[in-house]
Amino acid sequence: MRLATALSAVTLLLSGFAAASAVVDLNTDNFDSYVGGSKPALVEFYAPWCGHCKNLAPTFDKLADAFPSQKVLIAKTDADGVGRALGERYGVKGYPTLKWFPANSKTPEDYTGGRDLDSLVAFVTEKAGTKSSIKAPPPPAAVELDAGNFNEIALDSTKNVLVAFTAPWCGHCKSMKPAYEKVATAFKSESDCVIAQMNADDEQNRPISGKYGVTSFPTIQFFPKGSGKPIPYNLGRNEEQFTEFLNEHCGTHRTPSGLLNDLAGKVVSLDTLASEFFSAAIPDRSAVLSKAKEALAALSLQGAASGIDKRANETAKYYVRAMERVVEKGEGWLVKEQGRIANLLASPSMAPTKLDELKVKANILSSFALKKVEEAYEHAGEYAGDAIKFAEDGAQAVQQKAGEVVEEVKAKVGEATGRVKAEL
Structure with missing residues (x-):
């Protein structure tokens, strides 16, 4: 029993040490001996009953632990109790109120930043010129x-x-x-x-x-x-x-992840020519290529006159380059190029600007096969319609044949029944 009591006492004592705070408690008697000396100080004026103060307490403890006590003072005072006179002295109207006292000064400035640990650490680091033991958060993207x-x-x-x-x-x-x-x-x-x-x-x-x-x-x-x-x-x-x-x-085409979406870099007029080019017979593709060059030239003039981003004109040129490659190397080039770009887009180490360039190319190349895909869907619809018609005709034929068989069976049953009755 005595051992258990002793262990409980030790546990309680250790927990007291573990819970000890590095935040210095100030009152009217010790305030001037801590504040206004060689160390700057951040002082919280709080009230024990204040909910916001209670929420801030764990963060303030972490803040005190983050800085060397010999270089900066993190302190608090009960401005509704032992530190009431201090609260009146510094015009405290609400709780918690945080004030920063520069070294060798009892004239504070109000702290108006956030009450999260990162904001408090950043403030003290800037004001005191002292690094904390907490790793600094990355700079904001906004x-x-x-x-x-x-x-x-x-x-x-x-x-x-x-x-x-x-x-x-x-x-x-x-x-x-x-x-x-x-x-x-x-x-x-x-x-x-x-x-x-x-x-x-x-x-x-x-x-x-x-x-x-x-x-x-x-x-x-x-x-x-x-x-x-x-x-x-x-x-x-x-x-x-x-x-x-x-x-x-x-006028952008971003996704929340930062990548470009499937519309980036596409030009409606050149999209139409790209699908027309790919679905045309091989001898006719040169004529479509000429149309695309004319459309590109018109776009370039329009862009120069209206101040359109030069990047848009550069991406539009890829329609013509892709047509030239297909004319030169055949449709196999398109398949290989799409595969190559897809592999590069999946690379985790690709620079953002390069990813944008590749995504635009992938979007443009997808336009070439668009008409053929649409035609395939149309043919699939035709084939599906034929199959349905065939099935319907077959079902009708089966139904008609089944009716004929039933009638034939009925007739034979009637004949057999008549013979049985005659014999009886």
Whole structure:
């Protein structure tokens, strides 16, 4: 019994050590001896009954563990109890309130960032110039906007820009962030389609969010190139819906994974000629090739006059190159080329720009066999119709023959019955 009691006491003692926090507790008696000295300090003013404070406590403990205590102070004070006078001294109106005290200063600045560990670590690292033991998160894929760069980026007349106005404390913003970041990554290679976000609740950014009517978070607006007037984004907040909106308004052809979709690089007029070329008799293909060259030349002139992206003209040239290869090497070239491209697209080490180029070529080559596939479907329909007609005719013949047999059997049964009755 004594042994069990002793073990329980040891366990309780060890658990107390394990639960010990590196966050320094401050009160009116020790505050000045900790804050304002050679070490900078991040101080949380909290209340024991505050739910938000309770939620922050485990994160604040991890924050204190992440930095060397000899270089930066992570501390807290019960501003509704032993630290009430400190709360009044620094104008604390709500809980939790976090304030940053630079080294050798008792004049703080308010912390207005997020209450997640990554945001807090980034803030202390920047302010204290001290590295933490926590691996830094990758930089955000979405472009970060603020009062200093908003007009330069969001109102750039050569760019289409999607802007998410967010707040660090907003739960809906946090829920949306993974999808928004995924889409920002997917559109990274689209130079004129920018995915951006701004902390619209930051004091320096509030005039901008007010200018664009932001009253709740997240508010998402699309700024088309050449226009300073935004379009409200009213679709859902998953990556498929963001991608659908951007493709429609930016003229892009991306998938949520970042790859191009099956429409990328295709030109309707050349698609028609490609299928006509492949279904034509071999002697007639040269004439279709000439038509394609004329159509390409017209597209090039149109693009030069309207400022269409030069990349579109370059991809359109592949229709003509493919026709020339088929004329030169036969249809076998098309099959081999499609197989080669399919293998390269499956390569995990392929650079994004090369993947885009290959996907466009694969899309264009698919147009060549389109008409033949359609013809095959038509013939299949004809054959299916013949087969159905044949089956119907056969069924009718079988049914007719079966009726004749039944009648014949009935007649024979009648004759036999008559003979039996006569003999009786």
